[in-house]
Amino acid sequence: MIGKPDRVLALGAHPDDVEIGVGGTLAKHADCGAEVTVAVLTSFPENTEDARWAEAERAAEALGVDIELLDVPADRRRFERPLVGRLDDLLGRYDPDAVFTHWLHDSHQDHVNLTRAVLAATRKNRRSVYMYEPMTPGGIVAESFDPQLYVDVSATVDRKFAALRAHASQVAKHGDGWLDGIEGRSRFRGFQVGTTHAEAFEVVKAVERG
Ligand SMILES: [Zn+2]
Numbered sequence: 001m002i003g004k005p006d007r008v009l010a011l012g013a014h015p016d017d018v019e020i021g022v023g024g025t026l027a028k029h030a031d032c033g034a035e036v037t038v039a040v041l042t043s044f045p046e047n048t049e050d051a052r053w054a055e056a057e058r059a060a061e062a063l064g065v066d067i068e069l070l071d072v073p074a075d076r077r078r079f080e081r082p083l084v085g086r087l088d089d090l091l092g093r094y095d096p097d098a099v100f101t102h103w104l105h106d107s108h109q110d111h112v113n114l115t116r117a118v119l120a121a122t123r124k125n126r127r128s129v130y131m132y133e134p135m136t137p138g139g140i141v142a143e144s145f146d147p148q149l150y151v152d153v154s155a156t157v158d159r160k161f162a163a164l165r166a167h168a169s170q171v172a173k174h175g176d177g178w179l180d181g182i183e184g185r186s187r188f189r190g191f192q193v194g195t196t197h198a199e200a201f202e203v204v205k206a207v208e209r210g
Contacts, residue, residue: 003208005029005097005128008036009090010065011118013077013102013110015040015056016167019063020182021132022100023160024153025199027063029098031156036065037094041072041114052169059163077109079116087121097209098128103202107139119204129204136181137174147200150193157186157197 008029012018018026018038030036038060043053053069060067070090076082091099101118102111115131122129133145153160164179165171171178189198 003097003128004032005034007094007096008034008098008100009094009096010036010038010100011041011087011102011114012038013041013108013114015043015052016059016164016170017102017111017135018100018132019059019160019163019167020135021102022130022199022201023059023063023163024156024186024197025100025151026065027156027159027163028151028153030064035094036063037096038063038065038067039070039090040067041070041077041110042074043069043071052167055167055169058166062159062163062166064159077113079113079120083113083117084120087117091121091127096127097207098130100130100132100201103131103134103145105141105143105145106134107141108135111135122205125205125207126209128206128208130201131204132199132201133185136185137178145200146202147189148203149201149206150189150198151201152190152193152195152197153186153199154190154196160186 010018010022026036101115104115186197189200190196
């Protein structure tokens with residue numbers, strides 16, 4: 001992370017997206033006293049909205065962050081004015097210094113539409129915007145993730161995995177290989193920068209306000 005933000009907002013289209021991509025970093029900022037909020041577009045899919053939302057709340061508790069469900073219906077999860085308007089409202093209410101969102105080239109349309117809307121909603125360039133790594137599981141795409149920012153999450157990685165295990169339905173769905181894969185990436189990113197665990201981000205813009 002560049003600087004120490006007072007307020008952090010992490011956006012994910014679905015429950016568990018944020019935990020996979022930026023969970024350790026969020027816990028780290030919460031430990032440093034930042035107000036950290038996770039906002040999730042929808043508890044879709046699988047028609048188990050209540051169960052998945054309960055998992056998301058337990059995951060947020062494990063990370064020590066707040067969480068808000070935006071509950072945007074499928075026909076509004078598009079890069080159009082209504083979604084940008086919801087994000088304008090969200091940014092106005094939380095006034096974050098740092099915003100985390102999906103990678104722009106992720107294979108899932110909800111992820112991409114959300115990030116395009118985030119880039120529109122941060123058009124005044126008052127906030128840093130970082131994109132976390134593409135989802136796992138997720139489709140392989142033609143573009144390559146090219147991180148410029150690495151955050152050492154060795155001290156909080158246990159809470160990241162506690163948060164991931166809170167998504168019990170997803171652990172059951174994907175199997176232990178899911179968690180092993182996320183841990184492998186965490187260790188790989190850590191080794192690249194000489195530590196044990198790290199999360200990596202593409203920097204859209206890094207802004208330090210006075
Ligand atoms: Zn997702």
